[in-house]
Amino acid sequence: MIVIAKRIVMTETNRPWQNRGVAHTDQPRGLRERNKIRTREAIRRAAMRLIESNGYASTTVEQIAEAAEVSPSTFFRYFSSKQSVLITDEIDQLAVSALAAQPAGISTMQALRQTLEITQSALSEEEWRIERRRRQLVLSIPEIREMQHQGHRRTAATMTQLECRRLGRDPDDFEVRVFFGALVGAMLTALSGANDVTQRLFRALEFVEAGMPLSTSHDTNHR
Amino acid sequence: MGQTEHPLPLRERKKIRTRETIRRAAVELIESNGYANTTIEQIAEAAEVSPSTFFRYFSSKQSVLMTDEIDRLTVSALASQPADVPTIQAFRRALQITWAALSEDERTFETRCRRLVLSIPELGELQHVEHRRSAAHMGEVECRRLARDPDDFEVHVFCGALLGAVLTALSASPDMPGAVFRALDFIEAGLPLQRSRTAKPGQPPESQLG
Numbered sequence: 001m002i003v004i005a006k007r008i009v010m011t012e013t014n015r016p017w018q019n020r021g022v023a024h025t026d027q028p029r030g031l032r033e034r035n036k037i038r039t040r041e042a043i044r045r046a047a048m049r050l051i052e053s054n055g056y057a058s059t060t061v062e063q064i065a066e067a068a069e070v071s072p073s074t075f076f077r078y079f080s081s082k083q084s085v086l087i088t089d090e091i092d093q094l095a096v097s098a099l100a101a102q103p104a105g106i107s108t109m110q111a112l113r114q115t116l117e118i119t120q121s122a123l124s125e126e127e128w129r130i131e132r133r134r135r136q137l138v139l140s141i142p143e144i145r146e147m148q149h150q151g152h153r154r155t156a157a158t159m160t161q162l163e164c165r166r167l168g169r170d171p172d173d174f175e176v177r178v179f180f181g182a183l184v185g186a187m188l189t190a191l192s193g194a195n196d197v198t199q200r201l202f203r204a205l206e207f208v209e210a211g212m213p214l215s216t217s218h219d220t221n222h223r
Numbered sequence: 224m225g226q227t228e229h230p231l232p233l234r235e236r237k238k239i240r241t242r243e244t245i246r247r248a249a250v251e252l253i254e255s256n257g258y259a260n261t262t263i264e265q266i267a268e269a270a271e272v273s274p275s276t277f278f279r280y281f282s283s284k285q286s287v288l289m290t291d292e293i294d295r296l297t298v299s300a301l302a303s304q305p306a307d308v309p310t311i312q313a314f315r316r317a318l319q320i321t322w323a324a325l326s327e328d329e330r331t332f333e334t335r336c337r338r339l340v341l342s343i344p345e346l347g348e349l350q351h352v353e354h355r356r357s358a359a360h361m362g363e364v365e366c367r368r369l370a371r372d373p374d375d376f377e378v379h380v381f382c383g384a385l386l387g388a389v390l391t392a393l394s395a396s397p398d399m400p401g402a403v404f405r406a407l408d409f410i411e412a413g414l415p416l417q418r419s420r421t422a423k424p425g426q427p428p429e430s431q432l433g
Binding site for chain 2: 150153163176177181182189208215
């Protein structure tokens with residue numbers, strides 16, 4: 001969320017992956033910029049609180065604005081709609097930057113694991129806690145969930161391009177595309193529960209990395 | 224759609240025929256006039272049904288093009304595979320059974336339909352929604368078949384990954400079912416991705432996009 005955007009600025013000097021790919025980091029932010037971030041964050045938090053207690057349908061933009069102590073027109077300077085206040089691609093952007101910085105010599109799975117680790121540690125516990133709350137809300141509102149998933153798929157398309165380049169393959173290589181298609185399918189399924197988001201993602205990634213071995217009930221002592 | 228096993232009652236067969244007539248009319252019209260310029264009224268007229276009959280079969284203009292039949296038939300064929308067949312093989316067999324049950328004409332039509340869907344950006348999103356639903360359904364079917372907990376993490380992740388791969392394969396190539404089988408082979412091989420042999424060793428990846 002917003003705190004994360006701030007984090008990108010604060011850490012870009014000692015986290016080289018953030019200087020690649022994502023374009024929103026370069027200039028140091030002035031007071032005005034910081035105020036903007038604070039306002040945006042306040043609006044988001046107010047929206048989450050209201051929607052958590054009153055439900056998505058019965059929460060209005062006016063109520064969110066009031067709770068965040070801004071005018072509705074200020075709300076619309078930051079978000080185009082009630083939907084967009086819950087949606088963010090900031091974590092996806094962190095992941096894309098992290099993947100872009102991976103060296104050519106390692107495997108796709110290694111690169112992805114590193115990407116996930118870097119992304120996980122780029123957020124504080126508190127930020128992950130907020131992110132989990134946000135995810136829970138997103139998952140509970142079908143139209144928002146679809147918008148968020150659409151964002152994830154755009155991220156996957158970007159990652160596919162990056163990976164084709166990193167592996168020295170054609171930009172529309174069938175296998176790389178299918179790989180990411182499978183990965184996104186696995187990730188979105190893993191994300192359909194809101195708890196332990198990163199835990200579930202790591203588990204899904206490990207499962208994919210192992211070649212997705214799914215034993216039948218006959219040859220396993222599973223359960 | 225070729226329903227094989229037991230012959231269906233007349234009423235049921237008529238329903239399927241009407242449904243197919245509407246789908247075909249829609250594909251014809253959209254192919255020649257474009258998606259945006261084709262109305263439900265036109266589709267209904269070309270299929271010689273009333274608009275209200277159209278809506279008994281399809282909820283919207285979008286849904287008339289979505290070929291969830293193959294998904295649906297494949298998943299039900301999957302359910303009847305023996306429990307000791309691994310998921311990927313069971314899915315491959317299910318798809319073979321489904322595809323074999325279609326006539327040549329139906330196959331051509333499904334491929335045409337698929338090509339059309341790929342050419343209409345508005346339908347992209349809906350396809351993903353459909354696929355998520357199919358993945359959840361397939362997960363349930365597979366957990367039952369493999370005698371696992373209904374919410375077994377690995378089975379559901381596997382099914383999500385499998386259908387994600389299938390959907391991507393189909394958007395990469397309209398070759399039904401060849402592209403899907405290629406994707407299944409790739410999954411069965413454990414999703415191996417190597418660096419291209421033609422790429423120079425140690426060549427740094429470019430980090431800028433676009």
